[in-house]
Amino acid sequence: MAEEPAPLEEPGHESLDMIEEITRNDGSKYMEIGNMVHNGRAEFAAEKKFIKEVRILKLNIPESANVIKYEDYINHHFLMQGWDMDHWEEWIKTPEMQAVVDAILRENQVG
Structure with a gap:
């Protein structure tokens, strides 16, 4: 079971509005709720061989209660x-x- 990362001293301000599929170098895949900045960084990471690839599955997802909850979690625990x-x-x-992300995927009929 994943442990919650330590909170940041000052939260970020990222708005998340897309669903991405990220392929790790070992070939396993995971879904992420990101934005254009995150996707650009993931494309750069793929060029540098830190990941295998990233694909955008859906753009402009609605700002649902689940998206807001996940944004809050990301902004308080991670920097871009x-x-x-x-x-x-x-x-x-x-x-x-993960349950929130799964709900976002269902809301957007992805996965």
Whole structure:
């Protein structure tokens, strides 16, 4: 079971509005709720071979209660990686947050 990451001293301000499928280097895949900045960083990470690939599955998803809850979690626990990254940081989800992501996928008929 994933442990909740330590909260940031100052939360971020990312709005999440897309669903991505990210393929790790071992071939396993996971779904992420991201935005254009996150997707750009993931594309860069794929070019640097930190991940295998990223695909956008759905753009402009509605800002549902679940999306707002997940945004709050991400903004309080993770910073958007910069262009100077030396690895890909996968956003670790607690079981509760994985359930929220699963609900977002269902709401948007993805997966």
